[in-house]
Amino acid sequence: MARRSAPEVNAGSMADIAFLLLIFFLVTTTIETDSGISRKLPPPQDIDVPPPVLKQKNIFVVEVNKNNDLLVEEVPMELNELREAAIKFLDNGGGSGEDRCDYCQGDRSPSSSDNPTKAVISLRNNRETSYSTYIAVQNELVAAYTTLRNREGQRLFGKSFEQMEKDLKDVNYPGNKEALKEDIKQIQFLFPEKLSEAEPKK
Amino acid sequence: MSKFKKKKSGELPAISTASLPDIVFMLLFFFMVATVMRQNTLMIENKLPFADQIEKLDKKDLVMYIYAGKPSSRYRASAGNTARIQLNDKFAAVEDIKPFILAERAAKREELIPFLTTALKVDGDTNMGLVGDIKNELREVQALKINYTTRQGEAKNNLK
Numbered sequence: 001m002a003r004r005s006a007p008e009v010n011a012g013s014m015a016d017i018a019f020l021l022l023i024f025f026l027v028t029t030t031i032e033t034d035s036g037i038s039r040k041l042p043p044p045q046d047i048d049v050p051p052p053v054l055k056q057k058n059i060f061v062v063e064v065n066k067n068n069d070l071l072v073e074e075v076p077m078e079l080n081e082l083r084e085a086a087i088k089f090l091d092n093g094g095g096s097g098e099d100r101c102d103y104c105q106g107d108r109s110p111s112s113s114d115n116p117t118k119a120v121i122s123l124r125n126n127r128e129t130s131y132s133t134y135i136a137v138q139n140e141l142v143a144a145y146t147t148l149r150n151r152e153g154q155r156l157f158g159k160s161f162e163q164m165e166k167d168l169k170d171v172n173y174p175g176n177k178e179a180l181k182e183d184i185k186q187i188q189f190l191f192p193e194k195l196s197e198a199e200p201k202k
Numbered sequence: 203m204s205k206f207k208k209k210k211s212g213e214l215p216a217i218s219t220a221s222l223p224d225i226v227f228m229l230l231f232f233f234m235v236a237t238v239m240r241q242n243t244l245m246i247e248n249k250l251p252f253a254d255q256i257e258k259l260d261k262k263d264l265v266m267y268i269y270a271g272k273p274s275s276r277y278r279a280s281a282g283n284t285a286r287i288q289l290n291d292k293f294a295a296v297e298d299i300k301p302f303i304l305a306e307r308a309a310k311r312e313e314l315i316p317f318l319t320t321a322l323k324v325d326g327d328t329n330m331g332l333v334g335d336i337k338n339e340l341r342e343v344q345a346l347k348i349n350y351t352t353r354q355g356e357a358k359n360n361l362k
Contacts, residue, residue: 143255
């Protein structure tokens with residue numbers, strides 16, 4: 001008897017199945033928003049311990065009132081100017097002698113911060129400030145630090161700080177991770193993130 | 203001649219459906235692997251603010267979630283109109299945060315505890331008073347690593 005070849009499967013409906021799948025995924029997949037601004041809270045403090053004394057010029061006061069208006073160093077300001085102002089304050093480097101800042105490129109104004117390692121940004125918000133404004137302010141302040149750190153990263157190691165952090169997380173990074181960690185620490189030492197949050201006023 | 207008679211043309215051969223179960227199983231397995239169960243059903247409005255200086259939260263099992271915001275319309279009658287905290291699947295008061303964190307810690311292996319992060323998923327319209335209270339509670343219980351979960355976008359989008 002002649003050998004019969006198996007009948008060919010009609011693959012026409014395969015595309016339908018694939019489309020069904022595709023549509024299902026498009027509809028059901030929700031993009032999980034699990035990224036955000038990472039911060040570290042200060043540990044709880046004893047009430048008896050007096051806060052460290054800081055020079056007034058080393059503190060950059062950012063206040064947000066209940067109408068979500070910004071008051072920076074006693075002057076009203078718009079949000080898009082905040083980043084510039086914070087960079088100017090941190091990078092000022094007005095100190096001399098022990099406080100001298102060799103890597104600062106700011107104005108070296110004597111009335112602004114001595115050294116980035118001394119400079120503190122103090123953020124105070126009202127209880128009725130909206131959370132989105134708070135996040136916007138936080139974002140701008142973190143951006144100021146990141147900008148300065150990127151600059152130092154470019155100057156010292158030829159790549160931005162963000163790239164260095166990305167490399168550190170990258171499993172396939174070819175270079176030496178220990179050395180990279182040290183480099184990151186060095187930049188963090190030059191521009192430490194000193195962001196203090198005061199208790200909100202009632 | 204009749205020995206080599208051609209098959210009747212016109213009639214289609216039956217399609218073998220033997221591989222259909224394979225396809226269905228493949229589908230099934232895919233779903234079982236890929237589906238991430240949503241941990242919490244949200245009972246609050248959760249429109250996160252925008253930010254662009256963001257870091258990704260990599261290890262999902264090391265994240266504790268605290269939600270806050272106005273109760274969504276379904277729960278408004280019972281839970282009121284002001285912003286509330288949601289832990290797991292129910293509304294909670296500020297005092298409930300400490301036991302929640304401690305319970306989460308107890309469920310994790312000891313060596314992982316220092317890496318635990320608290321993700322604050324707070325609605326943009328919430329007042330900072332509530333967020334400040336949450337942060338105070340977290341400080342007291344030494345859960346200092348926090349992450350304000352945000353959407354990717356320019357910060358000025360928040361002010362609209």
